[in-house]
Amino acid sequence: MSDHSPKRVLVLGAGFGGLTFCQELSAPSAEVTVVDRQNHHLFQPLLYQVATAGLSAPEIAQPIRSILSDQENTRVILDEVKEIRLAEKSVVLQGQTVSYDYLVIALGGITAYFGHPEWAEHAPGLKSLEDAVRIRRQVLLCFERAESELDPAAQKRLMTLVVVGGGPTGVELAGALAELTRFVLTKDFRRIDPALAQVILIEASPVVLSNFPQELAINATATLRAMGVDVRTERKVRSITQGAVELDNGEVLEAETILWAAGVGASPLTRQLGVELDRAGRVKVNPDCSVPGHPEVFAIGDLVSLMNEDGKPIPGVSPAAMQMAKHVAGIVSRELQSRTVAPVESRPPFRYRDKGSMATIGRSAAVAHFKEFQLTGFAAWLAWLLVHVLFLIGFRNKLAVLIQWAYSYLTYKRGSRIITKI
Amino acid sequence: MSDHSPKRVLVLGAGFGGLTFCQELSAPSAEVTVVDRQNHHLFQPLLYQVATAGLSAPEIAQPIRSILSDQENTRVILDEVKEIRLAEKSVVLQGQTVSYDYLVIALGGITAYFGHPEWAEHAPGLKSLEDAVRIRRQVLLCFERAESELDPAAQKRLMTLVVVGGGPTGVELAGALAELTRFVLTKDFRRIDPALAQVILIEASPVVLSNFPQELAINATATLRAMGVDVRTERKVRSITQGAVELDNGEVLEAETILWAAGVGASPLTRQLGVELDRAGRVKVNPDCSVPGHPEVFAIGDLVSLMNEDGKPIPGVSPAAMQMAKHVAGIVSRELQSRTVAPVESRPPFRYRDKGSMATIGRSAAVAHFKEFQLTGFAAWLAWLLVHVLFLIGFRNKLAVLIQWAYSYLTYKRGSRIITKI
Numbered sequence: 001m002s003d004h005s006p007k008r009v010l011v012l013g014a015g016f017g018g019l020t021f022c023q024e025l026s027a028p029s030a031e032v033t034v035v036d037r038q039n040h041h042l043f044q045p046l047l048y049q050v051a052t053a054g055l056s057a058p059e060i061a062q063p064i065r066s067i068l069s070d071q072e073n074t075r076v077i078l079d080e081v082k083e084i085r086l087a088e089k090s091v092v093l094q095g096q097t098v099s100y101d102y103l104v105i106a107l108g109g110i111t112a113y114f115g116h117p118e119w120a121e122h123a124p125g126l127k128s129l130e131d132a133v134r135i136r137r138q139v140l141l142c143f144e145r146a147e148s149e150l151d152p153a154a155q156k157r158l159m160t161l162v163v164v165g166g167g168p169t170g171v172e173l174a175g176a177l178a179e180l181t182r183f184v185l186t187k188d189f190r191r192i193d194p195a196l197a198q199v200i201l202i203e204a205s206p207v208v209l210s211n212f213p214q215e216l217a218i219n220a221t222a223t224l225r226a227m228g229v230d231v232r233t234e235r236k237v238r239s240i241t242q243g244a245v246e247l248d249n250g251e252v253l254e255a256e257t258i259l260w261a262a263g264v265g266a267s268p269l270t271r272q273l274g275v276e277l278d279r280a281g282r283v284k285v286n287p288d289c290s291v292p293g294h295p296e297v298f299a300i301g302d303l304v305s306l307m308n309e310d311g312k313p314i315p316g317v318s319p320a321a322m323q324m325a326k327h328v329a330g331i332v333s334r335e336l337q338s339r340t341v342a343p344v345e346s347r348p349p350f351r352y353r354d355k356g357s358m359a360t361i362g363r364s365a366a367v368a369h370f371k372e373f374q375l376t377g378f379a380a381w382l383a384w385l386l387v388h389v390l391f392l393i394g395f396r397n398k399l400a401v402l403i404q405w406a407y408s409y410l411t412y413k414r415g416s417r418i419i420t421k422i
Numbered sequence: 423m424s425d426h427s428p429k430r431v432l433v434l435g436a437g438f439g440g441l442t443f444c445q446e447l448s449a450p451s452a453e454v455t456v457v458d459r460q461n462h463h464l465f466q467p468l469l470y471q472v473a474t475a476g477l478s479a480p481e482i483a484q485p486i487r488s489i490l491s492d493q494e495n496t497r498v499i500l501d502e503v504k505e506i507r508l509a510e511k512s513v514v515l516q517g518q519t520v521s522y523d524y525l526v527i528a529l530g531g532i533t534a535y536f537g538h539p540e541w542a543e544h545a546p547g548l549k550s551l552e553d554a555v556r557i558r559r560q561v562l563l564c565f566e567r568a569e570s571e572l573d574p575a576a577q578k579r580l581m582t583l584v585v586v587g588g589g590p591t592g593v594e595l596a597g598a599l600a601e602l603t604r605f606v607l608t609k610d611f612r613r614i615d616p617a618l619a620q621v622i623l624i625e626a627s628p629v630v631l632s633n634f635p636q637e638l639a640i641n642a643t644a645t646l647r648a649m650g651v652d653v654r655t656e657r658k659v660r661s662i663t664q665g666a667v668e669l670d671n672g673e674v675l676e677a678e679t680i681l682w683a684a685g686v687g688a689s690p691l692t693r694q695l696g697v698e699l700d701r702a703g704r705v706k707v708n709p710d711c712s713v714p715g716h717p718e719v720f721a722i723g724d725l726v727s728l729m730n731e732d733g734k735p736i737p738g739v740s741p742a743a744m745q746m747a748k749h750v751a752g753i754v755s756r757e758l759q760s761r762t763v764a765p766v767e768s769r770p771p772f773r774y775r776d777k778g779s780m781a782t783i784g785r786s787a788a789v790a791h792f793k794e795f796q797l798t799g800f801a802a803w804l805a806w807l808l809v810h811v812l813f814l815i816g817f818r819n820k821l822a823v824l825i826q827w828a829y830s831y832l833t834y835k836r837g838s839r840i841i842t843k844i
Contacts, residue, residue, distance in 0.1 A: 039566060056480040065610035075612045078566040095570055144461060144500040148517055188487035190497045 006031045007336055010091060010100035012081055014041050014064045017106035017301035017321035022074055024329035027336040032074040033098055035091070039063055039078050042129060045318065045388060048169060050132035051259075052176035053140065053184070057129045081107065084272055086294050102296050102332050105269075105283075106325070109302035109316060112265030112280065119240040123260040126169060135259060139177070142256050143185060146192045153254075159197040160255035162245050164237055165262030166203030167211070168359040171220060173259055174201040175361040178227045183363075200230040200253060202245070207233060209359055209367065211315070216367040219376045223361045237262075264316060266303035278305040287349035289328050295344050298332075300324035306350065314352045324350055360384045428453045429758055432513060432522035434503055436463050436486045439528035439723035439743035444496055446751035449758040454496040455520055457513070461485055461500050464551060467740065467810060470591060472554035473681075474598035475562065475606070479551045503529065506694050508716050524718050524754050527691075527705075528747070531724035531738060534687030534702065541662040545682040548591060557681060561599070564678050565607060568614045575676075581619040582677035584667050586659055587684030588625030589633070590781040593642060595683055596623040597783040600649045605785075622652040622675060624667070629655060631781055631789065633737070638789040641798045645783045659684075686738060688725035700727040709771035711750050717766050720754075722746035728772065736774045746772055782806045 007030045011018045014036040022034060040061040049055040068074050083092040090099045111125025124131055124138075139161065146158040161181075163174045178199045185194035201208065201224065207217040208224065208231060224231050236248040245253045266281040275292050276284045282305035283291060289304065291297040301321035306314050314320050327350045335342055356370035358380065366380035375383055429452045433440045436458040444456060462483035471477040490496045505514040512521045533547025546553055546560075561583065568580035583603075585596045600621045607616035623630065623646065629639040630646065630653060646653050658670040667675045688703040697714050698706045704727035705713060711726065713719040723743035728736050736742050749772045757764055778792035780802065788802035797805055 039562065056478045058478040063610065069609040076610075077570060078563075079570070140461065141500075148499060148501070187491040188485065188498075 007101040007339075008033065008099060009102045009104070009332065009336075010098055011035070011104045011106060012084075012091065013106035013108055013301075014038075014076075015044070015106060015108045015301065015321065016318040017108070017325045018104065019064070019067060020322040020325035021104050021106065021300070021329050022068055022071060024326045024333075026329075026333040028073060030073060030336050032071070033077060033100075034064065034068065034074060035077045035079055035081060035093060035098070036064055037078070037080040038128070039065070040129070041067055044127075047126055047129070047132050048172040048176055050129065051126055051135040051139075051173065052180050053136050054176060057133055061129060081269055084269060086273060086291070086297060089296070100296075102336075103298070104325075104328060104332075105291075105297065105299040105303065106301050106321070107267040107269055107303055108321075109264040109266055110268070111260060112263040113260065114263055116240070119260065122242050123164060123240050123245075123258040125260045125264075126173070127264075135257075139180070139257055143181075143189065143192070143194055143197075145256075147189050148191075155192065156198075157243060157254040158256045159192065159194070160200065160253065161197065161257040161259070162200045162202065162253055162255040163259045163261055164202045164240075164245070165260065166201055166205065166208030166231070166233070167261060168209065168357070170201060170203070170259075170261035171208050171224065171359050171361060173261055174199050174224060174229045174231075175227060175365075178224075178229050179362055182228060198230060198255075199228070200232060200255070202235050202237060202247070203231070203233050204236050205233060212357065212359070212367060213369050213374060216369055216374055216376060220359065220361055220367050223365045223377075227362055227365075264302065270299075270303055280305075286344050288331060288344055288347040289324050289350050290344055290347070295341050298328045300328055308352045309349075315354075317357065319355060320352055323352060358384045358387065429523040429761075430455070430521060431524045431526070431754065431758075432520055433457070433526045433528060434506075434513065435528035435530055435723075436460075436498075437466070437528060437530045437723065437743065438740040439530070439747045440526065441486070441489060442744040442747035443526050443528065443722070443751050444490055444493060446748045446755075448751075448755040450495060452495060452758050454493070455499060455522075456486065456490065456496060457499045457501055457503060457515060457520070458486055459500070459502040460550070461487070462551075463489055466549075469548055469551075469554050470594040470598055472551065473548055473557040473561075473595065474602050475558050476598060476602075479555055483551060503691060506691060508695060508713070508719060511718070522718075524758075525720070526747075526750060526754075527713075527719065527721040527725065528723050528743070529689035529691055529725055530743075531686040531688055532690070533682060534685040535682065536685055538662070541682065544664050545586060545662050545667075545680040547682045547686075548595070549686075557679075561602070561679055565611065565614070565616055565619075567678075569611050570613075577614065578620075579665060579676040580678045581614065581616070582622065582675065583619065583679040583681070584622045584624065584675055584677040585681045585683055586624045586662075586667070587682065588623055588627065588630030588653070588655070589683060590631065590779075592623060592625070592681075592683035593630050593646065593781050593783060595681055596621055596646060596651045596653075597649060597787075600646075600651050601784050604650060620652060620677075621650070622654060622677070624657050624659060624669070625653070625655050626658050627655065634779065634781070634789060635791050635796060638791055638796055638798065642781065642783055642789050645787045645789075645799075649784055649787075686724065692721075692725055702727075708766050710753060710766055710769040711746050711772050712766055712769070717763050720750045722750055730774045731771075737776075739779065741777060742774055745774060780806045780809065 009030050009032045011034045014034050019041055041064050043060040046060045050057055065076050079093040079095050090097050111127050113119045142158045146155050149155040161177050163170050181194045181197040207221050209217045209220045221231055238246045238248050243256055270281050270283050282303050283299045284305045285299050289298045289300055291299055302316040308314050331347055358368035360366040364378050364381050366384040368375040368380040368383050431452050431454045433456045436456050441463055463486050465482040468482045472479055487498050501515040501517050512519050533549050535541045564580045568577050571577040583599050585592050603616045603619035629643050631639045631642045643653055660668045660670050665678050667680055692699055692703050692705050704725050705721045706727050707721050711720045711722055713721055724738040730736050753769055780790035782788040786800050786803050788806040790797040790802040790805050
């Protein structure tokens with residue numbers, strides 16, 4: 001390849017990290033290729049709303065091609081990554097092999113069961129649209145079956161929902177499930193009263209949202225309890241089988257619906273890289289986000305293990321992925337212009353700026369902390385709504401989501417309560 | 423059972439017929455049970471929009487329980503009908519057996535392949551949300567594969583879409599597919615030009631929409647051709663295999679996407695009734711819509727064969743199903759009040775009032791005929807839009823659908839272009 005042929009930039013994954021990189025990269029003469037196994041970018045923070053029938057699947061997803069259609073030097077391939085060959089500077093997909101000059105690995109995370117992969121079958125996680133639609137179907141079908149069930153014990157099991165893990169996803173799921181059963185489904189059944197459904201949230205720490213400031217964590221725990229969620233803190237799961245969760249105190253919770261929100265790990269493809277990983281399989285990258293020994297390869301987002309300047313680990317959240325993407329896009333843009341791969345030491349290190357975090361608990365409650373202040377209750381919920389609507393990519397989705405929310409806020413109906421087999 | 427115990431009315435199917443019956447029945451002391459194998463009522467006339475990525479699935483569906491939640495004597499069972507036992511006055515479901523005093527069979531139709539069930543695998547029909555989502559996935563994936571395909575013949579096959587059958591569904595599908603390829607997808611791909619995709623519509627008659635007045639049928643045929651659809655009239659299909667349609671003149675069309683819109687038949691459960699059926703398996707009912715020999719059993723909608731007073735067969739369209747439902751609800755309401763099953767001869771015969779029909783061809787063209795006048799082009803499209811939005815059940819869906827349409831009309835983007843595996 002001559003020095004004047006266009007440089008090839010390959011991006012694996014079109015999540016928040018991969019897409020932001022493409023949008024921030026300023027290299028019109030480069031050939032950019034994005035690979036994702038889905039045709040859509042997913043707005044993951046709202047996935048729990050699809051799982052609890054608040055939103056329909058297309059409302060939180062946007063075709064990757066549409067998002068990038070104005071970037072004429074960017075090509076999108078719908079395919080799965082099979083092998084990353086760092087030595088040959090190529091990536092093997094199911095359908096073809098793509099060579100690169102620069103590689104950005106932004107494949108995100110997967111649901112992790114901490115050494116118990118057999119739990120996956122009984123307690124699905126929430127990472128993709130498929131997961132969300134499957135959970136929605138499962139929850140709605142349980143109530144349908146409870147309505148026809150004559151055995152009281154079986155009926156109770158069908159109407160018990162356990163969420164394992166009290167991080168933001170677990171809290172949002174438990175809150176939304178409590179509302180679904182208490183307000184949305186109440187009028188629809190004749191024999192059962194969906195409001196009697198039990199939503200149980202299991203968390204190992206003394207409070208939910210243990211990464212939030214203590215005051216907010218306590219507030220969130222109390223809010224969930226006031227909504228009728230049975231919050232079991234300082235409890236661990238010993239085993240999960242079909243329809244039953246055994247806790248570390250020996251108690252067995254019989255529940256037809258068990259949802260896993262307790263752990264994420266890096267994409268298993270990181271194990272092929274031959275570089276040092278942390279316990280969750282995340283790549284220990286250089287301070288500039290490059291992969292050790294390969295200055296032309298970067299890893300960003302949830303599959304990265306990196307310390308911030310204050311010595312704290314950078315969290316696996318979408319703002320961090322987007323900030324890393326922007327940082328790496330800057331490095332690659334400059335080097336493509338000067339046509340040299342700079343030594344890693346000369347590149348600026350990545351600095352994460354924590355702009356705060358928030359979690360919504362229900363129809364009008366949330367907790368939020370920012371650098372300067374904290375919010376709880378309705379004010380936090382409004383802030384949450386504002387931030388999420390602003391971040392949603394694509395005009396149509398913003399408007400449709402707003403209308404959905406306004407409507408379900410006003411009427412407590414849910415428009416997406418549809419069970420489909422595929 | 424004593425004469426004063428509540429009478430049990432069992433309704434099989436919650437399509438337009440079954441739901442209208444429940445809503446029109448005036449018998450507060452009766453116990454009404456509705457059985458459907460889906461939890462949602464489907465607005466079938468817009469199904470082609472889901473298949474062509476114009477609308478998302480929940481936008482044209484509404485939970486049956488919500489629609490009927492105000493009718494307190496009505497119970498909904500999500501289950502599949504296995505056997506109808508007219509002699510015992512009971513219906514066997516997968517999960518239970520339900521007895522009745524009055525039975526209304528409103529199970530609708532299925533896609534029929536006229537003695538070629540093996541074509542079903544290669545040429546899906548469009549009757550359910552699952553069908554629509556599967557077709558959407560198939561069409562969008564073909565373009566994704568075409569973008570990566572290097573063999574020109576394979577690329578052409580991936581970009582050829584054949585629709586068999588030029589009735590309203592076939593015309594609407596072909597028109598929407600032509601727009602999807604010509605306007606929606608055009609900017610999204612780098613290697614292929616989706617506007618070069620071929621949409622071929624096969625119809626045995628000399629014109630499409632052959633049941634419409636001739637002038638409108640000619641107009642529709644010309645409109646489709648102007649939109650780039652290759653309309654092949656007076657052509658029949660000889661065979662369908664994976665990726666290929668053979669026509670009666672020996673020509674073979676290589677197409678990865680083949681959609682079947684050429685025939686509907688009655689639900690196969692009609693064969694269990696032991697009564698006379700027509701060739702399509704539809705029940706030859708008495709003039710009051712009751713099943714011969716069983717005055718307490720009615721059949722309505724697409725699975726009924728009945729002549730109107732003018733000697734013409736009543737068409738299998740939703741207005742006919744809804745009019746039959748209303749007629750039968752009147753009979754049953756009166757008889758429940760007087761607590762006698764009247765002789766069939768004394769009941770009023772059903773009279774179908776044809777209020778006209780319409781078919782949309784694209785973004786701003788349609789054909790419509792009413793008793794007094796006909797419309798084509800944009801005026802017909804506006805009439806079509808108005809009628810369909812007015813008929814959509816449930817406020818939320820109406821508003822969301824209107825916004826979707828307004829948005830896609832203004833921008834030519836499609837919001838529901840999401841490929842999911844389930």
